[in-house]
Amino acid sequence: MRLIDVDSYEIHEVVADQIPAYAILSHCWGEAEVSLSDIQNGEAKGKLGFQKIYYACEQAKRDFLKWVWVDTCCIDKTSSAELSEAINSMYQWYGEAIACYVYLSDITFGSHAPLGASRWFTRGWTLQELVAPEEVQFFNKHWKWIGLRDEMSELLEGVTGIPGAVLSGRETPLKHTVAARMSWASNRSCTRVEDIAYCLLGLFDVNLPLIYEEGKKAFIRLQEEILRQTVDQTLLAWTVDSNSPQAWTRVGVLAESPANFASCGGPFEISQGELEALEYDTTGFGDIWSPSSPPTARQHR
Template sequence: MRLLHLTSLEFQEFYGESIPPYAILSHRWGEGEVSYKDMRKKRNLEGPGFAKVQGFCNFARSNLSVDSVIENEDGTEPGWNESTLKWGWIDACCIDSSSSAELTEAINFMFQWYRNSEFCCVHLADVTSTSEIYVAREFEASEWFTRGWTLQELLAPRDVLFCNAQWTLIGHKCIHNPSECSSYDAAMPLNKEIATATNIHPKYLTSANAYAEASIACRMSWAAHRKTTRIEDVAYCLLGLFGVHLPPLYGEGENAFRRLQEELLRRSNDQSIFAWFNVNRYLLRYDMPELALLATPILASHPTDFSTSGNVESLQRAPDTPYSLTNTGLELRTRLKRYRASGSSETFYTLQLNCSGGQRVQPFYYYSGNTTMPTQLVLLDVCSVAGTRGGINAQEIMRAHVQPAANFSKVKHPYQGGETDDVQYVKSEGDFYGFMQTPTGLVRVD
């Protein structure tokens, strides 16, 4: 790991247990960032990038109030002070981006580097106020919360300190009971504001490993509205959050996010990975039937597909048999529950995922047909209210495995009645096609 000396601004590489205590910077990249080669060759040291390096080093050296503000989780004093904390890490200049090997290492281990830091300093260049009232308002609106890479930089470190554009400490992420944070005078606890800005439940912010208790779908939802410069980084910035390693392949585009999900399928029994929905993908325009319904695999194409999955929890129930990815798709064996549509001979089957969408909602996969192979898959929310039959909410996804020639027909929804309108689609790549369900029924592909 290459570290920057906080005083001399010289680099030194450390390995394994020899890595000394260090502070780490989180920031939004801007114009004039100083690279590793710039620092080595003493060039580009006049602009805002180098000023940021100096500001971070000064903050890390002089912000001794942190010593009295943040204690270790066991109540002991922090294990660093002014005399021992001599090193820092900044992504812009501590990574030689011209080295593919170094870039691969950084992408796969950056979460761990943030986790092992003594503290993370978050520089919010768009927060200029020092008033507590206005700071909170500017803090929640900061663009730092819109970037993909900053999600792990928020969750990985034990201690996260936020400073404004002038490098003044304005608050911190409190890893204690929030009610105990009010005694901290030097730095305001910002957990409430963080939760508002990120849609991350406060319970996932109050301990160093709390994020790992969230389901795959829930963690994906945290990244739903974040942006990255490179499309592949949508997946790469989440590697540490899920504890997986992947070789970065810039140029693969959206396939990077698919590779991430495939790796999660190999490592986890958490079926909430299937509990996603993208309304735009399945929007039917009856007045413009020539619009194609995009091909949709059983895996999501982007974290935005999980934007409504923040309350999905894993039930930690092992599937009936292990499932695996094959050259034809996802293969699993499980029990099905059979339903019969009211006033119809149509039979419907559901298989329950090992996750729940809250206190009353459980996601199901659905198919109907008379053969042993499913003809369609639908992600449904099924209310488990005592005394009711079915209660299927038909406003989620239909995924249909179709042949090139498909016949559409109307079908009544179980226990709700009502028929759908006929729809059209334009064939595109992929075996799975998505169709949006109406509130009163669903579309069947024969």
């Protein structure tokens, strides 16, 4: 793991059993982000993305922290092995941070800003960055304080669909069903198709090797791994919009994307007969049933 010194902006590599207290940045990538090589070559301060690093370091100082982690420059993305390790470890890294600074670059108002309008709430990677840390602090475009996640849990529940008990830290995400957790990502997207699966690894406490260019197969692999590690069969309770082209095709028992779980946010039951009708096995392959008449999830809100 690499960390940024908040005073010198130098990158230091630390081993797993000697990681110091640190803050972590959550943001949407923009233009001219700072890479690891930019910092190593002394070119970081000339890039627009350095402003985020600077202000994150300044906030860390106010929180009496010496180190900050930023995804743009603390991972060597030219190394596929390091990138895979980082993505599989990222939920843990956010969870172990003393504080997470959420930078909303498109919000210019104060604490009563329409937070739901921010692009940050639509990105796949920011889901784990919202729920994993113990403390999350929100800042607007000008790095003005908006508030704490725990104190805004009711507002954020309305924006994200994530229960306030999770956002306030009273419940762990793992207490909620697989389908419910999938629903939290149903309105989110990633630039690369595969990342909609990879960004959810920590939320389901699984690990996967990264295979970029595999496309939608990544989300199938994620579901297969979840099935191997849990007895929670709500993963099979996904649905398809009758107006979707997918409703007129034959597919396997596994969903195509988190969007298929949009209606699974509440607790529900699936009858044994419905499960048996799926005739699924843990490989998840095969043309077994038509999603134009999927198993129904009876929700109790």
